[in-house]
Amino acid sequence: MSTATAAPVSKAIPQVGEPKATSKGDLMTLAIFIAVVLTAPIWAIPIGAGYPDLLQKFAIFGVFAIGFNILFGLTGYLSFGHAAFLGGGSYIAVWSFKLLGMNILPAVLFGTLFGGLFALAIGFVALRRSGIYFSILTLAFAQMSYNLAYSVLTPVTNGETGLRVLRDDPRIFDDKSGGYDGTLIGNLFGLEMTGYTAFYFCASVLIIAFYISQRIFRSPFGLMLRAIKNNQTRMKFTGLNTRPYALTAFVISGMYAGLAGSLMAVTDPLAGAERMQWTASGEVVLMTILGGTGTLLGPILGAVSIKYFENIFSAYNKSQLLDTFSFLPDSIAEPLVSVLGLFVGEGWHLTLGVLFMLIVIYLPGGLMEGARRVSAMLRKRKAEKTDASSGQTTPAE
Amino acid sequence: MSGTLKVTDVNKSFGGLKALSEVNLNIESGTVHAIIGPNGAGKSTLLNVLIGKLEPDTGTVMFNDISLLGMTPHEINQVGVSRVFQTPEIFGEMTLLENVTIPCYAKRDGSFKINPWPRVDEDEDVQSKAMALLEDVGLADKKDVIANSLSRGDKRRLELAMCLVQEPELLLLDEPTAGMSRADTNNTIELLKKISARGLTMVVIEHDMHVVFSLAEKSTVLAQGTPIVEGKPDEIKGDPKVQEAYLGGAHL
Ligand SMILES: Nc1ncnc2c1ncn2[C@@H]1O[C@H](COP(=O)(O)OP(=O)(O)OP(=O)(O)O)[C@@H](O)[C@H]1O
Ligand SMILES: [Mg+2]
Numbered sequence: 001m002s003t004a005t006a007a008p009v010s011k012a013i014p015q016v017g018e019p020k021a022t023s024k025g026d027l028m029t030l031a032i033f034i035a036v037v038l039t040a041p042i043w044a045i046p047i048g049a050g051y052p053d054l055l056q057k058f059a060i061f062g063v064f065a066i067g068f069n070i071l072f073g074l075t076g077y078l079s080f081g082h083a084a085f086l087g088g089g090s091y092i093a094v095w096s097f098k099l100l101g102m103n104i105l106p107a108v109l110f111g112t113l114f115g116g117l118f119a120l121a122i123g124f125v126a127l128r129r130s131g132i133y134f135s136i137l138t139l140a141f142a143q144m145s146y147n148l149a150y151s152v153l154t155p156v157t158n159g160e161t162g163l164r165v166l167r168d169d170p171r172i173f174d175d176k177s178g179g180y181d182g183t184l185i186g187n188l189f190g191l192e193m194t195g196y197t198a199f200y201f202c203a204s205v206l207i208i209a210f211y212i213s214q215r216i217f218r219s220p221f222g223l224m225l226r227a228i229k230n231n232q233t234r235m236k237f238t239g240l241n242t243r244p245y246a247l248t249a250f251v252i253s254g255m256y257a258g259l260a261g262s263l264m265a266v267t268d269p270l271a272g273a274e275r276m277q278w279t280a281s282g283e284v285v286l287m288t289i290l291g292g293t294g295t296l297l298g299p300i301l302g303a304v305s306i307k308y309f310e311n312i313f314s315a316y317n318k319s320q321l322l323d324t325f326s327f328l329p330d331s332i333a334e335p336l337v338s339v340l341g342l343f344v345g346e347g348w349h350l351t352l353g354v355l356f357m358l359i360v361i362y363l364p365g366g367l368m369e370g371a372r373r374v375s376a377m378l379r380k381r382k383a384e385k386t387d388a389s390s391g392q393t394t395p396a397e
Numbered sequence: 398m399s400g401t402l403k404v405t406d407v408n409k410s411f412g413g414l415k416a417l418s419e420v421n422l423n424i425e426s427g428t429v430h431a432i433i434g435p436n437g438a439g440k441s442t443l444l445n446v447l448i449g450k451l452e453p454d455t456g457t458v459m460f461n462d463i464s465l466l467g468m469t470p471h472e473i474n475q476v477g478v479s480r481v482f483q484t485p486e487i488f489g490e491m492t493l494l495e496n497v498t499i500p501c502y503a504k505r506d507g508s509f510k511i512n513p514w515p516r517v518d519e520d521e522d523v524q525s526k527a528m529a530l531l532e533d534v535g536l537a538d539k540k541d542v543i544a545n546s547l548s549r550g551d552k553r554r555l556e557l558a559m560c561l562v563q564e565p566e567l568l569l570l571d572e573p574t575a576g577m578s579r580a581d582t583n584n585t586i587e588l589l590k591k592i593s594a595r596g597l598t599m600v601v602i603e604h605d606m607h608v609v610f611s612l613a614e615k616s617t618v619l620a621q622g623t624p625i626v627e628g629k630p631d632e633i634k635g636d637p638k639v640q641e642a643y644l645g646g647a648h649l
Binding site: 021022023215216218219220221222223224226227229230231233234235236237238239240241242244245248 | 448469470471474475479480482486487488489490491495498499500502503504506507508509510511512513514515516517518519520556559563
């Protein structure tokens with residue numbers, strides 16, 4: 001059938017800039033994704049990120065952002081309280097270490113489960129409202145959790161000092177025979193979570209997390225979540241109960257956050273209340289929007305970019321800046337450094353703010369939209385070239 | 398009897414405004430029933446009461462032998478009542494195919510099911526059913542178009558397709574041809590005739606008398622929230638009460 005009307009085709013579906021949403025295209029994306037993640041220790045060296053501490057941070061925040069995107073990207077519900085699930089996951093993981101021993105499997109399992117249960121409780125109440133009221137409710141709950149963890153719940157969270165594993169904790173499944181009381185490093189059946197071992201564990205989790213999110217995006221369930229974002233009225237009058245769908249998405253994203261939180265404890269067995277603070281909730285929002293809300297890869301890209309630039313900018317200090325600009329006369333270098341100094345070190349958030357503003361204004365679809373624009377431009381140029389060359393050959397006939 | 402609707406003594410006020418007063422309506426199975434009346438007569442409000450969007454102050458609404466009062470919109474829909482809105486309610490940022498796929502799942506899986514693993518695009522049953530429905534309303538060639546970019550007439554046809562997916566026993570249509578060209582209106586009339594031949598009950602709100610005469614077996618005239626006349630379309634045509642309700646200005 002020929003299309004008489006030239007209506008815009010599939011431009012606004014969420015997978016902008018990504019390969020076509022067929023099962024073949026998705027498999028390809030997954031394969032490339034796996035390859036890129038597993039070779040990270042190699043390609044990260046030239047960009048100055050080739051060490052496990054930073055790489056595992058990429059992976060952990062990638063997991064966090066993927067989960068957040070399942071809620072925000074698909075249903076459009078903007079939560080400002082996901083740090084509560086992240087922090088909760090960390091605490092539970094550390095408690096698992098303290099009580100059950102340093103095996104990371106139960107820690108990760110319980111951390112994830114707790115994230116889900118916590119999200120169920122908060123989501124049940126917060127989802128009675130939508131829009132800005134929903135956001136504020138989640139923010140309020142998360143700040144409440146933060147304050148509880150910081151003060152009232154000190155017996156459980158160890159308050160200000162943070163929760164850590166101690167030598168005389170029960171750790172019932174740890175082998176403490178023969179005078180040896182075991183190390184206090186997380187392990188997977190003996191394999192200690194340090195250096196690149198820890199990174200590859202987090203990387204495997206990231207890959208699984210990505211695959212699950214990919215399945216959800218393409219499934220009937222994912223379709224319903226996108227319907228929530230589009231038109232809840234039509235959904236209700238189509239016989240669909242919107243609330244449980246939104247709640248399930250909220251719980252799933254809470255589990256992702258709990259998982260990310262427990263991974264933080266896996267790579268460094270301690271937990272503090274600051275992980276629950278609103279700044280941490282805000283960070284995952286920034287990551288998602290920066291990378292491309294509602295796209296599969298965008299949130300991971302956003303997480304990696306923010307953590308990468310944080311690492312660069314926050315490491316700088318004034319004297320390093322002065323060194324960099326030492327070629328300039330003092331009268332110029334000094335004021336320049338004092339201005340630039342605002343944007344580095346502790347002031348890195350200022351840089352992040354500027355970066356975020358630029359992206360939202362010029363690339364509202366985030367980095368993924370940037371990628372789509374570039375690839376569209378390249379394709380157009382290529383098409384023009386082939387047009388031109390075929391134009392030359394025809395007269396010869 | 399399937400698809401019957403019985404409205405008894407329904408009243409609804411918005412503050413001081415009496416939008417519906419003492420509405421009694423009996424809609425028989427398998428008929429097309431038109432509701433006409435001047436702007437602000439309460440036609441849309443009546444539909445809102447029927448589908449659970451508004452709670453009436455008094456009265457009862459019985460569909461088959463079920464009371465619709467107190468049921469939520471999605472429950473009312475699941476017992477077999479669908480509605481096309483005055484301003485089309487569609488999934489604007491999604492493709493046409495996705496728009497009709499959603500009600501396919503609502504019909505198959507009920508009001509809530511977590512089904513996160515299979516791929517939508519490989520679900521042959523649902524895909525072919527969705528395509529067949531798009532073909533029914535003549536939108537098959539636009540299946541990959543984003544719904545928001547459709548013309549108003551096409552949007553309404555899409556919404557109609559989404560309602561038909563569910564094979565409702567009662568279909569409520571709020572001005573299905575408003576804003577359509579003459580040709581589109583005639584297409585829609587033909588389409589609605591075809592649908593009505595399947596035996597479902599339809600309630601059509603219309604300003605366009607041409608549509609009413611072509612489709613309806615019975616019609617009710619609503620004025621200031623009260624039904625004033627009921628009968629066959631050509632019977633009510635010359636009724637002085639109806640002329641008066643339209644302030645003598647409009648010709649029926
Ligand atoms: N939610 C509401 N709150 C307050 N007043 C309302 C509400 N809905 C409708 N009304 C009022 O009730 C009256 C009936 O409105 P309704 O939309 O039912 O009219 P209608 O017959 O559908 O008119 P039209 O032909 O213009 O669509 C109007 O005066 C309208 O302003
Ligand atoms: Mg109306």
